[in-house]
Every structure is written in structure tokens, then in C-alpha cells.
Amino acid sequence: MAKNTNSRKVRITDTTLRDAHQSLWATRMRTDDILAIAEKIDSAGYYSLECWGGATFDVCMRFLRENPWERLRRIKAVCRRTPLQMLLRGQNILGYKHYPDDVVDRFVALACENGMDIFRVFDALNDPRNLETAIRAVKKYGGHAQGTISYTTSPVHTVESYVALAREQAAMGIDSLAIKDMAGILTPGAARELVGALVKALPDMPIQVHSHMTSGMAAAMYMAAVEAGAGCVDTAISTLSSFSSQPPCESVMTILESEGFDTGLDRAVLGEINAYFMDLKKKRQPASSARVEAVDAGVLVHAIPGGMISNLRSQLAQQGALDRLDDVLAELPRTRADMGYPPLVTPTSQIVGVQSVLNVLSGRRYSMVTDETRHYAAGYYGRTPAPIDRKLRKKLMGDLKPIDCRPADLLKPGLSAAADEIPAKLIQAEEDILSYCLFPEVALDFFKWRAKPEGERDPIPADLEMQKAEAEKAAAPALDEQTAKFASIGRAFASLMAACGGTGDLNGLNGTNGVNGLNGADVQEAGESKKEPEDQIPAGEPVLAPLNGTFYRSAGPGKPELAADGATVKAGEPCCIVEAMKLFNPIKAPVAGKITFLVKHGTVVVKGQTLAVVA
Numbered sequence: 001m002a003k004n005t006n007s008r009k010v011r012i013t014d015t016t017l018r019d020a021h022q023s024l025w026a027t028r029m030r031t032d033d034i035l036a037i038a039e040k041i042d043s044a045g046y047y048s049l050e051c052w053g054g055a056t057f058d059v060c061m062r063f064l065r066e067n068p069w070e071r072l073r074r075i076k077a078v079c080r081r082t083p084l085q086m087l088l089r090g091q092n093i094l095g096y097k098h099y100p101d102d103v104v105d106r107f108v109a110l111a112c113e114n115g116m117d118i119f120r121v122f123d124a125l126n127d128p129r130n131l132e133t134a135i136r137a138v139k140k141y142g143g144h145a146q147g148t149i150s151y152t153t154s155p156v157h158t159v160e161s162y163v164a165l166a167r168e169q170a171a172m173g174i175d176s177l178a179i180k181d182m183a184g185i186l187t188p189g190a191a192r193e194l195v196g197a198l199v200k201a202l203p204d205m206p207i208q209v210h211s212h213m214t215s216g217m218a219a220a221m222y223m224a225a226v227e228a229g230a231g232c233v234d235t236a237i238s239t240l241s242s243f244s245s246q247p248p249c250e251s252v253m254t255i256l257e258s259e260g261f262d263t264g265l266d267r268a269v270l271g272e273i274n275a276y277f278m279d280l281k282k283k284r285q286p287a288s289s290a291r292v293e294a295v296d297a298g299v300l301v302h303a304i305p306g307g308m309i310s311n312l313r314s315q316l317a318q319q320g321a322l323d324r325l326d327d328v329l330a331e332l333p334r335t336r337a338d339m340g341y342p343p344l345v346t347p348t349s350q351i352v353g354v355q356s357v358l359n360v361l362s363g364r365r366y367s368m369v370t371d372e373t374r375h376y377a378a379g380y381y382g383r384t385p386a387p388i389d390r391k392l393r394k395k396l397m398g399d400l401k402p403i404d405c406r407p408a409d410l411l412k413p414g415l416s417a418a419a420d421e422i423p424a425k426l427i428q429a430e431e432d433i434l435s436y437c438l439f440p441e442v443a444l445d446f447f448k449w450r451a452k453p454e455g456e457r458d459p460i461p462a463d464l465e466m467q468k469a470e471a472e473k474a475a476a477p478a479l480d481e482q483t484a485k486f487a488s489i490g491r492a493f494a495s496l497m498a499a500c501g502g503t504g505d506l507n508g509l510n511g512t513n514g515v516n517g518l519n520g521a522d523v524q525e526a527g528e529s530k531k532e533p534e535d536q537i538p539a540g541e542p543v544l545a546p547l548n549g550t551f552y553r554s555a556g557p558g559k560p561e562l563a564a565d566g567a568t569v570k571a572g573e574p575c576c577i578v579e580a581m582k583l584f585n586p587i588k589a590p591v592a593g594k595i596t597f598l599v600k601h602g603t604v605v606v607k608g609q610t611l612a613v614v615a
Contacts (some may be wrong), residue, residue: 075117340384549580
């Protein structure tokens with residue numbers, strides 16, 4: 001058979017240093033791990049290196065005790081030939097809520113100054129209003145602005161709607177466009193149709209395709225997309241590829257070159273890179289990732305991203321309800337439809353996923369609604385792809401008033417206030433203020449740890465995780481395969497939930513949920529807490545924890561307490577919060593009266609525990 005002589009260049013973006021280890025290693029790769037191989041990766045011939053953004057930023061501070069800005073600078077110092085790339089959540093930046101425009105602008109400016117070249121800017125709802133400030137800032141400070149289509153399927157997501165979205169982003173001045181297939185559900189036929197339509201509508205716009213191997217289709221889909229006109233695809237080095245990660249670089253390279261496309265990659269260098277990560281895998285792969293399915297064909301039915309399923313398992317493990325996973329997977333498409341068919345990607349994947357868990361565990365749909373679900377329904381995350389039923393929307397919103405404007409228009413500038421909240425002695429650079437803006441309690445905890453003399457610092461949380469996992473592995477009895485899979489998930493979650501009065505700001509992705517402030521002196525098993533003996537609970541109507549999670553008196557640093565100890569509260573009035581499964585669950589006073597709290601702010605609590613009494 002004659003070889004295809006197509007000589008068109010197809011570029012390859014490497015995700016090993018960001019999405020791949022976020023998907024498979026719980027984002028636990030360290031900066032030194034990266035630097036040891038960075039020069040070799042820089043010489044491989046990649047189009048770009050995705051090495052920042054997503055969950056890497058807060059995990060650096062929370063679990064690795066590293067400065068994410070320093071990581072970026074050090075990678076840039078080595079990688080001189082290959083552009084660096086990051087994932088930016090539009091107005092959400094790297095967090096789970098909208099940030100003021102001044103914070104978005106300054107974050108992008110400092111990212112550019114510290115070495116970032118390409119910004120893949122996306123919004124979970126594909127709402128262009130949530131992209132415009134970030135894209136404008138990237139262009140302003142000299143970066144490459146890559147717009148994004150967050151791909152999903154539903155009655156309202158059509159090729160025509162995606163082309164319209166691409167046109168709006170093109171009008172904002174993007175330099176290229178990415179199709180972000182986070183669940184790995186884009187079929188070769190659909191990719192051919194979508195890419196073809198985009199190339200026809202925007203003939204001068206470079207098209208890049210990102211996918212995950214969750215369903216096993218991504219490599220075949222890439223081939224169809226390239227044949228239709230896509231010029232770049234995302235892959236990971238083979239050791240960190242497949243399942244919920246990207247397709248293997250070496251395989252995609254071979255497929256493309258067999259069809260006559262030129263990737264420009266050096267196969268020998270790729271072999272050296274892979275050998276390095278194969279060895280590193282022994283140290284960095286969490287026990288919970290050691291036994292995973294090679295392909296999850298179920299995603300073709302429920303369309304839930306692989307990382308999200310990992311989260312759901314961890315969330316159910318936290319609540320002692322792993323046996324309800326099938327019920328949650330059945331409920332999730334119904335909840336997603338109720339909420340207007342949002343694409344399931346951060347933060348909507350968390351909002352819809354947790355609400356589905358609550359719908360199952362509570363026994364009555366929407367009897368418990370998180371703060372995030374309330375704000376989502378009211379429009380504070382953006383415009384939903386399809387309208388939410390009027391009666392349901394009213395129920396979900398509660399006392400919130402709906403908005404129709406761009407959500408960030410309601411936010412006051414945030415940089416000055418944030419700078420005033422950080423003790424001056426803890427600030428080493430302007431970048432610290434931005435870190436605090438995004439993750440206040442995580443950043444403060446890291447700053448305090450960093451300020452201590454080296455010999456007086458608490459152990460690095462990720463090191464404690466590894467030690468605990470090794471000890472449990474050595475002590476664990478033999479388990480059958482299915483039991484071992486769920487036990488490993490539970491153990492991983494337990495080690496992450498072991499807390500010493502941390503923030504409980506559960507921002508980790510892909511099963512990396514954890515709490516801030518881990519301290520070896522105060523570690524307690526998941527589900528354990530300093531519970532008041534029943535005979536020491538004062539008389540009155542108890543305020544009970546509806547879920548396992550972390551107890552808060554306020555919604556965050558600098559925020560007022562919902563109710564002061566000893567204050568008079570009204571029946572049905574939110575008086576405290578239990579943060580569970582990454583989201584805030586307001587706890588309401590059962591009756592009117594004087595409230596007495598029994599649990600300290602930041603304490604890990606269990607379902608049914610008495611948090612306070614009202615008398």
C-alpha cells in the first residue's frame with residue numbers, strides 16, 4: 001500500500017507537566033521533579049508545554065509547600081525554546097468563583113512577567129461575558145490568547161451554537177481556538193463535523209483539540225480532527241497518558257506520521273523522557289491511582305469526565321456512602337438537565353456533582369441546596385445554556401435575587417483589600433497578594449509555614465500522605481480487586497481529610513480533595529472529630545451536621561460570622577456552614593432562640609454531630 005504523502009505540519013502540545021499528572025497523580029509532581037527533565041522536554045520538538053494552571057496552583061501551596069510563581073519562573077529559566085502554556089478559567093482564574101476584573105488583569109500581567117506564553121481561556125458555561133476580561137488582559141500583556149469551546153452534548157449544544165461561540169471569541173481577538181473535550185466523548189464523526197464547520201467559518205483561525213482517553217476514543221478522534229483541519233492536538237508522554245489523561249504522545253505521533261503528517265518530534269528524546277517518568281511514577285503515583293480501569297465505557301452513556309467520577313467516589317467515601325455511586329451516576333444527568341445542561345467542567349462539574357450527591361443522600365431532591373447551587377441558579381456564574389424551570393429556579397435560589405448582567409460587574413475591585421488583609425511580614429512579593437486573592441486560607445497557611453525557620457516547619461502534607469499510604473500498604477491484608485479499588489479510594493481520602501483544624505477549603509481536583517493546615521501533631525482519621533460527650537451538650541434544640549465535612553462560623557477570611565456565639569437567631573436563618581465535597585452547605589437554625597456553639601471554626605465534623613444548640 002502506498003504511503004500517504006501528506007506533509008502538513010501537525011503540532012503537539014505536551015500536557016505531562018499539568019493535566020496529565022493532575023489526572024493521574026493527584027497533581028503531586030514537584031518542581032524539582034519537573035526541573036530534572038525540563039531541558040530534555042524542551043528539546044523534544046513540542047509546540048508548547050502545558051505546565052501551569054488548573055489545580056497545580058493551589059496544590060503547590062496546600063500539599064507541596066511550594067510557591068507556584070517560583071515554579072513558573074524556574075521552568076521558564078530552563079525551557080527557552082518551547083512556549084509555556086496554562087489553563088485559565090476565565091473570570092474564575094484558577095478558583096471556583098468569579099474574581100474582580102482588577103484581580104484577573106493583574107494575575108495575567110504577573111503570569112506573563114513570570115514566563116507564561118499561551119493562555120487557554122475557558123468558561124464552564126461557555127458564556128463569552130466570562131471570557132472577555134481575561135482575553136483582553138492576555139492580549140494587553142503580550143500573551144497568546146487561546147479561546148476555548150467547552151465541549152459537551154445536549155439538546156441545546158449544536159455545531160451551530162459552537163460556531164457562534166467561536167465567532168464571538170474571534171471578535172474578542174483570540175489568536176487560536178481550542179476544542180476542550182474534558183470527558184473524552186467527542187466522537188471522530190462529531191469532531192470531523194465540528195472542526196470542518198469551524199474551519200469554514202473562521203478559515204484563518206488555528207484550531208487545537210484537547211481530549212481525555214477516558215472512553216478510549218481520543219486518538220481516533222484526533223485523527224479525524226486533523227484530517228478536517230485541526231493543526232494541533234494535546235498529548236502526554238506515555239507513562240502519564242491514557243484513562244483520564246490525554247492520549248500517549250508516542251502513539252499519536254506514530255499514527256499521524258503513518259498518514260504522512262509531520263509532527264516535528266524527536267522519537268529518541270521522547271524515549272528518554274518516558275524512561276524518566278516511568279521511574280518517577282514509583283514515587284509520585286498515589287495508591288488510589290494504582291488500580292484504575294484502562295477505559296471507562298460508561299462515560300459514553302453518562303458523559304461524566306473521568307476526574308469528576310474520581311471526585312464523586314471520594315465525596316461518597318467521605319460520607320460513608322460508596323455503595324450509592326450507581327444512584328449518583330443515574331441522578332447526575334437529571335440534575336444537569338434541571339440546571340440547564342451545563343458542560344461538566346470546573347466549577348460546574350463540582351456544583352452539579354455535589355448537588356447530585358446531596359439529592360441522593362438526602363432522599364429528597366433539592367431538600368439540601370449548596371450556596372454554590374443557589375448562586376448558579378441565580379445567574380452568578382453566568383448564563384446557563386438552557387433556561388432553568390421557573391419554579392425550580394425559585395426554589396434553588398431561595399432568598400437570592402436573580403441577575404442578568406455579567407456576574408463580575410457586581411464585584412468590587414479586590415487587590416487593595418486583599419493586600420490589607422495579609423500581615424505585611426508574610427508578603428515576599430506582589431505575587432503573594434494574587435495567591436491570597438485566589439485561595440485566601442490556603443495561601444495564608446503557606447505563607448506562615450514559609451516564614452518559619454526550616455527546622456521548625458511542620459512536615460509537608462504530601463510527604464505525610466506518602467508515609468501514611470506506605471504504612472497502610474504494608475499493614476493491609478490481601479483484598480480482592482473490587483474491594484481493593486474502593487478501599488484505596490477511601491484510604492486516599494482519609495489521608496487527605498486528616499486535619500488539624502485546617503480550612504477545609506476542598507479545592508483539589510480529580511480525587512485530590514483535602515484540607516489545608518495539615519499538622520502531624522494533630523492528625524486525626526477522616527470522620528473523627530473532637531465531639532462533645534452527650535452529657536456535656538447544653539439543653540436546647542440541637543443544630544446537627546447533615547454531612548461529614550468541615551465546620552465554619554463564616555464563609556471565609558475577612559467574612560463576618562453568620563451568628564455570634566450567644567446571639568439570638570431566627571428559625572430558618574443560616575447560622576453556620578459545613579463545607580463538604582468542596583462546596584458550602586448553609587446550616588439553618590431549627591428554632592428561634594439563643595445559639596451556643598460546641599465546635600470550633602475549621603473543625604472536621606461527622607454527620608449527625610451536634611454543632612450548636614438553640615435555647
